[in-house]
Amino acid sequence: xxxxxxxxxxxxxxxxxxxxxxxxxxxxxxxxxxxxxxxxxxxxxxxxxxxxxxxxxxxxxxxxxxxxxxxxxxxxxxxxxxxxxxxxxxxxxxxxxxxxxxxxxxxxxxxxxxxxxxxxxxxxxxxxxxxxxxxxxxxxxxxxxxxxxxxxxxxxxxxxxxxxxxxxxxxxxxxxxxxxxxxxxxxxxxxxxxxxxxxxxxxxxxxxxxxxxxxxxxxxxxxxxxxxxxxxxxxxxxxxxxxxxxxxxxxxxxxxxxxxxxxxxxxxxxxxxxxxxxxxxxxxxxxxxxxxxxxxxxxxxxxxxxxxxxxxxxxxxxxxxxxxxxxxxxxxxxxxxxxxxxxxxxxxxxxxxxxxxxxxxxxxxxxxxxxxxxxxxxxxxxxxxxxxxxxxxxxxxxxxxxxxxxxxxxxxxxxxxxxxxxxxxxxxxxxxxxxxxxxxxxxxxxxxxxxxxxxxxxxxxxxxxxxxxxxxxxxxxxxxxxxxxxxxxxxxxxxxxxxxx
Numbered sequence: 128x129x130x131x132x133x134x135x136x137x138x139x140x141x142x143x144x145x146x147x148x149x150x151x152x153x154x155x156x157x158x159x160x161x162x163x164x165x166x167x168x169x170x171x172x173x174x175x176x177x178x179x180x181x182x183x184x185x186x187x188x189x190x191x192x193x194x195x196x197x198x199x200x201x202x203x204x205x206x207x208x209x210x211x212x213x214x215x216x217x218x219x220x221x222x223x224x225x226x227x228x229x230x231x232x233x234x235x236x237x238x239x240x241x242x243x244x245x246x247x248x249x250x251x252x253x254x255x256x257x258x259x260x261x262x263x264x265x266x267x268x269x270x271x272x273x274x275x276x277x278x279x280x281x282x283x284x285x286x287x288x289x290x291x292x293x294x295x296x297x298x299x300x301x302x303x304x305x306x307x308x309x310x311x312x313x314x315x316x317x318x319x320x321x322x323x324x325x326x327x328x329x330x331x332x333x334x335x336x337x338x339x340x341x342x343x344x345x346x347x348x349x350x351x352x353x354x355x356x357x358x359x360x361x362x363x364x365x366x367x368x369x370x371x372x373x374x375x376x377x378x379x380x381x382x383x384x385x386x387x388x389x390x391x392x393x394x395x396x397x398x399x400x401x402x403x404x405x406x407x408x409x410x411x412x413x414x415x416x417x418x419x420x421x422x423x424x425x426x427x428x429x430x431x432x433x434x435x436x437x438x439x440x441x442x443x444x445x446x447x448x449x450x451x452x453x454x455x456x457x458x459x460x461x462x463x464x465x466x467x468x469x470x471x472x473x474x475x476x477x478x479x480x481x482x483x484x485x486x487x488x489x490x491x492x493x494x495x496x497x498x499x500x501x502x503x504x505x506x507x508x509x510x511x512x513x514x515x516x517x518x519x520x521x522x523x524x525x526x527x528x529x530x531x532x533x534x535x536x537x538x539x540x541x542x543x544x545x546x547x548x549x550x551x552x553x554x555x556x557x558x559x560x561x562x563x564x565x566x567x568x569x570x571x572x573x574x575x576x577x578x579x580x581x582x583x584x585x586x587x588x589x590x591x592x593x594x595x596x597x598x599x600x601x602x603x604x605x606x607x608x609x610x611x612x613x614x615x616x617x618x619x620x621x622x623x624x625x626x627x628x
């Protein structure tokens with residue numbers, strides 16, 4: 128087995144545990160925050176320069192995007208785990224094989240998502256009950272995003288490879304360049320060229336492409352014991368692919384299950400009308416920023432535990448998990464306090480007012496109390512995946528998600544739909560006036576559709592918080608289950624690295 132010295136800065140098997148973990152996590156966190164700028168800037172520009180319905184249109188596509196992204200995100204995680212363990216074992220030959228194979232898989236997956244997803248965009252949006260007044264814009268946005276999937280796949284696989292080798296800095300550089308590009312193009316396409324939702328989608332797609340090219344360039348020219356070779360990419364290694372899929376498939380299934388759950392939840396949310404969809408879209412943007420530090424610590428835990436498991440340092444891996452858990456809880460407390468007091472200003476930054484503003488403030492302030500569960504889940508689950516025990520976090524996450532769906536339905540969606548039926552039957556003056564206002568916009572084909580939306584808008588304030596309560600309960604369930612596995616499971620016996628006899 129060929130051996131190679133590695134850059135001490137990227138070697139997580141030596142040095143102070145807390146310093147290595149936090150030093151690795153900070154660029155990941157910053158990169159994740161930059162990633163959130165994609166959708167947040169899109170939403171701010173759309174909300175302020177195109178309108179609330181356009182904002183809801185962008186938000187409505189997110190669950191479907193995540194469903195398709197689940198496959199390559201899982202494969203990226205599998206590649207990061209195998210690369211980190213191989214890197215920790217100082218196996219240069221194995222590192223070259225698995226890195227080149229992961230890039231080959233990126234090409235295959237990206238092309239497949241584009242070919243399958245683009246023609247299915249509108250049917251999928253109709254399937255989840257996307258309101259008629261935002262369906263056209265949602266379809267336009269989703270089709271353009273699907274067309275540019277390959278760049279996003281390259282970023283995820285390339286960055287996963289770099290993080291597996293202990294480098295979290297260059298993925299950050301890639302995301303910074305991409306985010307600046309996205310902001311500039313958003314302003315140009317939407318404000319200067321008046322391209323609307325399509326302009327936002329094209330800005331994101333072009334930015335994705337840039338973010339995908341930088342990690343590949345860095346692997347080829349950087350300070351790592353591996354390079355990319357066209358011959359290896361055109362002929363991916365079967366054994367390396369099997370190892371990547373073995374560890375990535377549980378994450379893919381987990382992501383897919385969560386995305387399917389999000390699609391179901393989105394269908395419930397659609398019952399509440401476009402005001403709730405717009406408020407929920409903004410909340411999810413804020414939530415996306417809030418969980419980024421915890422996700423960064425989770426990714427750091429994956430690489431830290433992976434390298435140390437590969438090096439046979441089980442006790443150091445365990446101590447790294449504890450350090451990550453403590454850090455995540457502290458960060459969660461800070462984030463929660465900030466969101467609780469800044470929720471109103473966040474909503475207003477997206478142009479929210481009236482019912483949208485009221486719903487948004489209430490939702491954000493409740494979720495502010497739930498982020499400790501998210502932090503514990505992210506760090507512990509990431510560590511288990513890094514050890515090679517990828518099935519456990521997938522099971523615990525899916526279980527938590529399965530809890531959320533019936534809770535959201537019976538606590539929120541079902542009572543709302545019952546009240547909507549009552550309002551439709553009563554045909555009150557308030558309902559008819561609201562329906563006439565909606566019908567006058569031209570977004571509805573029939574008065575009955577306008578009345579349905581009007582009834583949802585009137586009933587939503589009585590039930591919408593139950594959707595967030597269901598989300599909070601599922602966060603607690605996921606955190607509790609994965610922590611129990613860490614305490615009592617045999618996660619440290621799942622290394623994929625073959626030891627020399």
